[in-house]
Amino acid sequence: MFLRLLILCLVLFVIEIYAYQALRTVVKARPILISYQIISALVLAYIVYSFTQFDRKIGQTPQTMQTMGLLLMVYLPKIILTLVLFGEDIYRVGFGSVNHFAKFNNSVDFLASRRKFVSQIGLGLAAVPLLSLIYGVTKGKYNYKVIKQAIFFPDLPDAFDGFTITQISDVHSGSFDDPDKINYAIDLVNEQNSDMILFTGDIVNTHAKEMHPWIDTFKRIKAHKYGKYSILGNHDYGEYVPWPTEAAKEENFQNIKNLYGQIDFKLMLNEHTFIEKGNDKIALIGVENWGTNFKKVGDINLASANLTKEDFKILMSHDPSHWDCEVQNHPKHFHLTLSGHTHGFQFGIEIPGVIKWSPIQYIYKHWAGLYENMGRYVYVNRGFGFHAYPGRVGIMPEITVIQLKKGKNVS
Known part of the structure; x- marks a missing residue:
């Protein structure tokens, strides 16, 4: 149980790091970045707290389902961001390795800076499930x-x-x-x-x-x-x-x-x-x-x-x-x-x-x-x-x- 919880925490930590990097590449205003970190921490704390209150004797309730909806709305877009930026990291490491060992240009840093347009693509892709899930919770569930x-x-x-x-x-x-x-x-x-x-x-x-x-x-x-x-x-x-x-x-x-x-x-x-x-x-x-x-x-x-x-x-x-x-x-x-x-x-x-x-x-x-x-x-x-x-x-x-x-x- 402890090992599973530790793995989950590590995965969430990696996802949060990548999501923050994507936002920081596009947004430079420090107050916005700080606000994002505070809101992310509060939302995660609420999700964790809500799940700790789950009573198996009662089963699913509207509150637990709302928590599940919030979890998906927050982390599915961030997972997409993570995949996009992780893909860019593979490219950055590969390009840096070739450049380093071939000695094409020793003055260039081994790991190139993140490219703004990649983060923009990631944010754009992440917006699709975010907006879809918001629609699903607010309108879709009763769209008979x-x-x-x-x-x-x-x-x-x-x-x-x-x-x-x-x-x-x-x-x-x-x-x-x-x-x-x-x-x-x-x-x-x-x-x-x-x-x-x-x-x-x-x-x-x-x-x-x-x-x-x-x-x-x-x-x-x-x-x-x-x-x-x-x-x-x-x-x-x-x-x-x-x-x-x-x-x-x-x-x-x-x-x-x-x-x-x-x-x-x-x-x-x-x-x-x-x-x-x-x-x-x-x-x-x-x-x-x-x-x-x-x-x-x-x-x-x-x-x-x-x-x-x-x-x-x-x-x-x-x-x-x-x-x-x-x-x-x-x-x-x-x-x-x-x-x-x-x-x-x-x-x-x-x-x-x-x-x-x-x-x-x-x-x-x-x-x-x-x-x-x-x-x-x-x-x-x-x-x-x-x-x-x-x-x-x-x-x-x-x-x-x-x-x-x-x-x-x-x-």
Whole structure:
């Protein structure tokens, strides 16, 4: 523990030295430089203090998330500055070594002075993540996007051609801090006028009480003609904090399950139901959480018991790694799986038709949007709320509207 802390302190010290050098190369006014040093020291002291106050029994709170946001806003730009100036140092040492040993000019100092334009480039590059992270915390986390996706199935029952489903996921109500923005999002959900609404898990960060101030808000989601259904996500099991007793943990878990009913959603626990329209029907299946790196209590075989391969099936499974490992090649042929969980890392670059990138793609193969394998689809919702980092950069909170269409997909 001490060694890790020592290494962290050394890394932070190096980062601060390089960041200060970049500023000093460009700014010569001593009062500004002194002010920068004082502010940097105070911010670092606040971050360290805030993290020392973290209570694992409580878990993530708005304060700890604000601290995480501040940490990223301060040190990600400084890390970029450090990389730029370190690159210049490699050049300076290399050039000085060649000059020294070749004896081209003995009157020149071994290590050349820092070049102002390099520091200016570094500061310019550092401004990009700084401004992006500030936007993410102040605006991005509530910049809701309604994403509409039509999916074609040749064996879709005729009566369901054009059937619409609104999907929300990863609410993380313990992170909310703006009732007006959440009410605005609920209005967006209601405006879609879909046939059915599905909620694919993570109603809280850890504790059932996090949702209590928001129950009336989410009860405003209007009744949908073909129902409101939900499943559990990994955070709904209370796995990420220590509990005084197993009984306390179980009580919290039961209270979280009750929350879904309190906002008028039918919670599905490894089970299925039929959605009937006219003379046709489709099967809606809901499994508990199953993830390669998280709790595995979802039982797809139990949930789909007595269903046949020919039944048209929509599966709700919180973690898209479940689709990777068990669902996409399952002999019962699950036509469409709806997931969430990844949040798209709440950070990335997404320009439709041009680029879609996030660090989360190096962990999850399917992390945002629609994916297909042999006529079987998974849609990964980018999440309604936020967690850990109190913002979103490039990957915005999502309300999905999926339209089922009969026919072959044209791509």
